[in-house]
Amino acid sequence: MAQDTTGSTMADEPRGDLTVRTLAMPSDTNANGDIFGGWVLSQMDQAGGIAGVERARGRVVTIAVEAMTFIRPVKVGDVLCVYTEVERVGRTSMKIHIEAWARRFMTNQREKVTDATFTFVAIDDEGRPRPIPRG
Numbered sequence: 001m002a003q004d005t006t007g008s009t010m011a012d013e014p015r016g017d018l019t020v021r022t023l024a025m026p027s028d029t030n031a032n033g034d035i036f037g038g039w040v041l042s043q044m045d046q047a048g049g050i051a052g053v054e055r056a057r058g059r060v061v062t063i064a065v066e067a068m069t070f071i072r073p074v075k076v077g078d079v080l081c082v083y084t085e086v087e088r089v090g091r092t093s094m095k096i097h098i099e100a101w102a103r104r105f106m107t108n109q110r111e112k113v114t115d116a117t118f119t120f121v122a123i124d125d126e127g128r129p130r131p132i133p134r135g
Contacts, residue, residue, distance in 0.1 A: 012112055014081070014083040014099055014101050014112070015083060015085055015097060015099055015115075016083040016084045016085030016097060016098075016099065017051070017083060017084055017085065018081055018082075018083055019047040019048075019050050019051055019082055019083060019084045020043055020046055020047040020050065020080075020081075020082040021079060021080070021081050021082070022043060022079070022080050023077070023078075023079055023080075024039075024074050024075065024076055024077065024078045024079075024080055024102075025076065026076050028076075029076060033075070033076070034073040034074065034075065035073065035074035035075065035076070035078070035080075037070055037114075039074075040070070040074055040080065040100055040113065040114060041065075041068070043080055043082055043100065044082055044098045044100055044114070044116065044118070045062055045065075045118065046082075047082035047083075047084050047098055048062065048084055048096045048098050048118040048120060049062070049120070050084070051084035051085075051086060051096050052086075052094060052096060052120040052122075055086050055089065055094060055132065056094065056120070056122035056132045056133070057132075057133055058122060058123075058124075058130070059122065059123050059124070059125075060094075060120040060121060060122050060123065061120065061121055061123055061127075062118055062119070062120055063093070063119050063120065063121050064118070064119040065116050065117075065118050065119075066116055066117040066118075066119075067116065068114055068115070068116035069114065070113065070114050071111075071112055071113055071114055072102070072111050072112070072113045073113070074100075074102050074113055075102075075104070075105065076105070077105030077106070078102040078103060078104055078105050079102070079103040080100055080101075080102055080113075081100070081101045081102075081103060081110075082098060082099070082100050082101075083098070083099045083100075083101065084096055084097070084098050085097045087117065089132055090132070091131055091132065092121055092122055092129040092130060092131060092132060093119055093120065093121045093122070093129075093132075094119070094120055094122075094132060095117050095118070095119050096117065096118050096119075096120060097115065097116075097117050098115060098116055098117070098118055099112060099114070099115040100112070100113050100114045100115065101113060
């Protein structure tokens with residue numbers, strides 16, 4: 001098992017490349033004071049879009065999100081770190097594994113809060129699917 005900077009053991013390390021890092025703010029909360037799941041999902045979609053554009057060398061759109069389970073809540077002040085890894089590339093679409101981790105406010109504690117696989121399609125200027133360049 002890996003250790004974080006506080007010396008605690010962690011069951012997991014993030015998978016993929018750090019693609020988006022942002023601060024959870026009070027305006028992003030629900031009535032319970034937790035960050036909206038939809039806000040986390042949107043950050044993951046943005047990160048996937050960044051990774052998708054880089055791989056496809058052009059515009060991409062999200063067409064599907066596979067099962068997503070929220071493991072732990074995100075709180076105000078946490079830094080949300082979103083990691084991406086292109087898993088599979090087809091002719092016009094690709095699957096990107098996306099994980100969201102929270103670096104807890106004023107600590108070095110890092111916890112995985114959710115993950116999912118997103119499917120993106122490369123599109124041309126008219127919004128039609130286009131082939132993804134190989135390699």
